[in-house]
Amino acid sequence: xxxxxxxxxxxxxxxxxxxxxxxxxxxxxxxxxxxxxxxxxxxxxxxxxxxxxxxxxxxxxxxxxxxxxxxxxxxxxxxxxxxxxxxxxxxxxxxxxxxxxxxxxxxxxxxxxxxxxxxxxxxxxxxxxxxxxxxxxxxxxxxxxxxxxxxxxxxxxxxxxxxxxxxxxxxxxxxxxxxxxxxxxxxxxxxxxxxxxxxxxxxxxxxxxxxxxxxxxxxxxxxxxxxxxxxxxxxxxxxxxxxxxxxxxxxxxxxxxxxxxxxxxxxxxxxxxxxxxxxxxxxxxxxxxxxxxxxxxxxxxxxxxxxxxxxxxxxxxxxxxxxxxxxxxxxxxxxxxxxxxxxxxxxxx
Numbered sequence: 001x002x003x004x005x006x007x008x009x010x011x012x013x014x015x016x017x018x019x020x021x022x023x024x025x026x027x028x029x030x031x032x033x034x035x036x037x038x039x040x041x042x043x044x045x046x047x048x049x050x051x052x053x054x055x056x057x058x059x060x061x062x063x064x065x066x067x068x069x070x071x072x073x074x075x076x077x078x079x080x081x082x083x084x085x086x087x088x089x090x091x092x093x094x095x096x097x098x099x100x101x102x103x104x105x106x107x108x109x110x111x112x113x114x115x116x117x118x119x120x121x122x123x124x125x126x127x128x129x130x131x132x133x134x135x136x137x138x139x140x141x142x143x144x145x146x147x148x149x150x151x152x153x154x155x156x157x158x159x160x161x162x163x164x165x166x167x168x169x170x171x172x173x174x175x176x177x178x179x180x181x182x183x184x185x186x187x188x189x190x191x192x193x194x195x196x197x198x199x200x201x202x203x204x205x206x207x208x209x210x211x212x213x214x215x216x217x218x219x220x221x222x223x224x225x226x227x228x229x230x231x232x233x234x235x236x237x238x239x240x241x242x243x244x245x246x247x248x249x250x251x252x253x254x255x256x257x258x259x260x261x262x263x264x265x266x267x268x269x270x271x272x273x274x275x276x277x278x279x280x281x282x283x284x285x286x287x288x289x290x291x292x293x294x295x296x297x298x299x300x301x302x303x304x305x306x307x308x309x310x311x312x313x314x315x316x317x318x319x320x321x322x323x324x325x326x327x328x329x330x331x332x333x334x335x336x337x338x339x340x341x342x343x344x345x346x347x348x349x
Contacts (some may be wrong), residue, residue, distance in 0.1 A: 106282035128299030172343035
């Protein structure tokens with residue numbers, strides 16, 4: 001199956017091609033593996049021109065897919081873009097090379113909130129890049145009493161008008177997190193009983209669910225196939241522009257916020273060029289162009305004033321306040337297996 005790869009969608013008028021744009025054949029090639037449509041082609045071209053190289057970009061659907069390939073040690077990639085919790089997992093598997101801070105002078109522009117993450121407390125392996133909140137997108141006419149909490153998505157009375165019109169992210173950790181929050185339990189719980197309760201709640205929700213979708217949920221919302229969807233905030237920017245009857249909310253219990261980070265693979269043979277690319281995208285003006293094209297907030301504090309005000313003020317562009325911000329954490333192999341098994345049980349129910 002070849003998925004649409006729409007988690008990371010460019011906004012209208014942004015360029016859409018991703019990689020290998022240069023017609024020249026430079027000898028230096030930097031191989032990058034990241035989320036689809038997460039790097040504008042004009043930024044790719046500018047770096048290729050400046051560094052006299054070719055930037056080869058390939059894409060993946062999930063952290064798990066990327067880690068599986070990187071774990072071979074012969075993936076051929078130099079840079080990858082895991083979410084913050086996956087950084088710790090990859091570091092524990094010795095898949096990452098430490099970064100050279102002297103080669104990244106533009107790191108000074110990063111927002112302190114996204115430095116010294118629990119997954120990378122010494123800022124050894126990760127360059128925070130773009131962030132993605134998860135929330136609820138919905139058709140306002142279909143829900144005169146709009147969702148305010150994750151718990152609403154598990155309430156049969158609330159869900160009645162949405163039967164067969166609800167989409168939930170097809171992701172074990174994301175789905176479990178909203179169920180755990182709805183239950184008042186820690187979204188990063190490693191307690192097997194908590195994970196079982198989350199799976200039971202998700203199973204009780206299943207009669208109302210049209211699909212589990214991490215790839216095209218916003219298209220299903222735009223077309224009316226679904227009337228409410230659990231999804232990544234940035235993907236709703238374009239559909240809300242096209243249809244003012246669609247809106248987005250961050251539920252009261254909190255929102256999962258994933259900070260995707262660039263990391264250097266231990267297998268990379270192009271470490272100087274990789275550092276040059278990382279320092280390039282850390283320039284405030286480049287970071288602002290990336291956010292403006294993708295619709296996702298970035299970790300570069302100096303870039304914020306350079307982003308159009310209309311996007312900075314958009315509800316989908318907001319980073320949740322500290323007391324409502326939930327960052328998923330690496331839970332270790334045993335607990336990862338519990339989450340995966342629980343999610344499979346929900347989908348097979």
